Amino acid sequence: MTTAKFEPGERVRVRAVRQPGHVRTPNYVRGQTGRIERFLGAFKNPESLAYGGSGLPEKPLYKVGFRQTDLWDGYAGRTQDTLYVDLYEHWLEPARKEAR
């Protein structure tokens, strides 16, 4: 059983790196800060699976919520509108406290 490093409610920042290959972290959330909604389980790593690798060790996967108004300039909607993206743990780092 893979243990989850982050707890629901915890603020995390998505690593802002450019990485070639089969990466399941959408560009639009890289470098953005969100909140862990829930742990989804551990899954084989798609970055290895896509190239014939074993995908092991499995990577913890989280549902991470982002405020839409944080993601898009001039977002036309309500401030509570949320975008949820499923992200693997190795793409996440703890957000600094002052980053709201």
Added chain:
Amino acid sequence: MSGTHHDLEEHGHNGVKPSAEAWRYAARIRAIEALLVEKGVLTKEDVRRQIEYMESRSPASGARLVARAWVDPGFKALLLSDTKAAALELGIDASGPVEFVTVENTPEVHNLIVCTLCSCYPRAILGRPPDWYKSFGYRSRAVSEPRAVMREFGLEISKDTKVAVHDSSADVRYLVLPMRPPGTEGIDEEQLADLVTRDCLIGMSVPRFEDVRASVPSPPIWS
């Protein structure tokens, strides 16, 4: 169920022609398939079985899950906590490596499903996604301006309701449990299921009781 484009072609409208681009992709897929078979990675039989599997899935299965959840609180709890187990209870086999999560619409939250990276969709339950779901237009705009996109489909979400967009970027497929429309207290489970269209199951529409017999406007087509 195969999408608007095909219907147009079959009915002989002159404006729609198969594009050279589409033929190129079809030829490429056939070449890849032939190579995979030649190298023994898969067989023609595997391909046929997979096509049959996909064609045996249908939005009607999703509608049955929703209707049961509306009439049975215990089943609803199971659907929200373990979608695969709930599906199995109705004889719907969603087994496989991907997980399923059902998100519930409430007066406070409206859920919309997208896959910005490709076209991940709850296929093991609903079958193939509609063409618009796979278009670049939908995939980019559903995340950045979901309310405008839903409005174009005829769905206006109240300002008091939070819009939650789920980008199925990894190993989880999302399904929406819509709200039971008012005025449906007297109708049975099967009739309830008839109210739940494919688009309701991914949040692009909501079940409407009074609209059942009315014609449904065509969705916009993005190229």
